[in-house]
Amino acid sequence: RKEVEQDPGxxxxxxxxxxxxxxxYSNSASQSFFWYRQDCRxxxxxxxxxxxxxxxxxxxxxxxxxxxxxxxLLIRDSKLSxxxxxxxxxxxxxxxxxxxxxxxxxxxxx
Amino acid sequence: xxxxxxxxRHLVMGMTNKKSLKCEQHLGHNAMYWYKQxxxxxxxxxxxxxxxxxxxxxxxxxxxxxxxxxxSHLFLxxxxxxxxxxxxxxxxxxxxQxxxxxxxxxxxxxxxx
Numbered sequence: 001r002k003e004v005e006q007d008p009g010x011x012x013x014x015x016x017x018x019x020x021x022x023x024x025y026s027n028s029a030s031q032s033f034f035w036y037r038q039d040c041r042x043x044x045x046x047x048x049x050x051x052x053x054x055x056x057x058x059x060x061x062x063x064x065x066x067x068x069x070x071x072x073l074l075i076r077d078s079k080l081s082x083x084x085x086x087x088x089x090x091x092x093x094x095x096x097x098x099x100x101x102x103x104x105x106x107x108x109x110x
Numbered sequence: 111x112x113x114x115x116x117x118x119r120h121l122v123m124g125m126t127n128k129k130s131l132k133c134e135q136h137l138g139h140n141a142m143y144w145y146k147q148x149x150x151x152x153x154x155x156x157x158x159x160x161x162x163x164x165x166x167x168x169x170x171x172x173x174x175x176x177x178x179x180x181x182s183h184l185f186l187x188x189x190x191x192x193x194x195x196x197x198x199x200x201x202x203x204x205x206x207q208x209x210x211x212x213x214x215x216x217x218x219x220x221x222x223x
Contacts (some may be wrong), residue, residue, distance in 0.1 A: 032210060034211065042216070043215060043216050043217055044200075044214050045214070046211055046212065049211060087152075097168070098143070098155050098210075100152040100153040100154075101151075101152060102151075102152045102154075103152070
């Protein structure tokens with residue numbers, strides 16, 4: 001069983017669309033949660049940390065459901081520049097282990 | 111100077127070669143990480159250093175040997191690698207293991223012949 005699973009994608013959406021990505025994790029002791037984006041042939045870049053109460057940064061909203069071991073990322077009003085692979089990351093054991101999901105690819109089309 | 115730099119950016123080596131990858135961070139962070147990203151696979155954490163002390167080794171073969179001489183520098187020494195070790199090797203840093211939002215370097219793309 002994979003430790004961190006994500007929607008397989010790819011997601012192809014028109015500009016302006018709202019798109020949601022889901023992520024589930026298997027380790028109930030996980031402590032911290034993040035969303036990263038990775039452009040083709042580039043390094044991952046931190047998009048946002050995910051807090052228990054949910055958090056929003058402009059067009060991006062992240063939510064955490066510890067009971068269901070589920071994390072989501074919502075992107076509103078998609079831009080062409082949002083095209084990338086979105087990586088869900090779960091940290092286990094107080095900085096001892098970071099587990100990356102396989103990523104979900106998003107293409108925003110004109 | 112960008113936050114996390116890695117050299118070389120590309121490396122081709124034979125199975126009997128010895129080479130080293132270098133990572134340097136200019137963010138004043140205290141934790142540094144090595145990751146491996148193979149095609150079609152998620153990033154895999156290899157090693158973690160916190161305040162120059164290795165705190166995690168994720169069952170990495172001994173042909174990969176990390177070194178952290180100070181909080182700003184991290185090396186990955188490579189010796190007798192296998193073709194399946196060909197991958198993108200990414201370095202990251204964070205404030206420390208508790209404040210663990212990580213910032214990545216551009217990676218070294220390694221090809222083992």
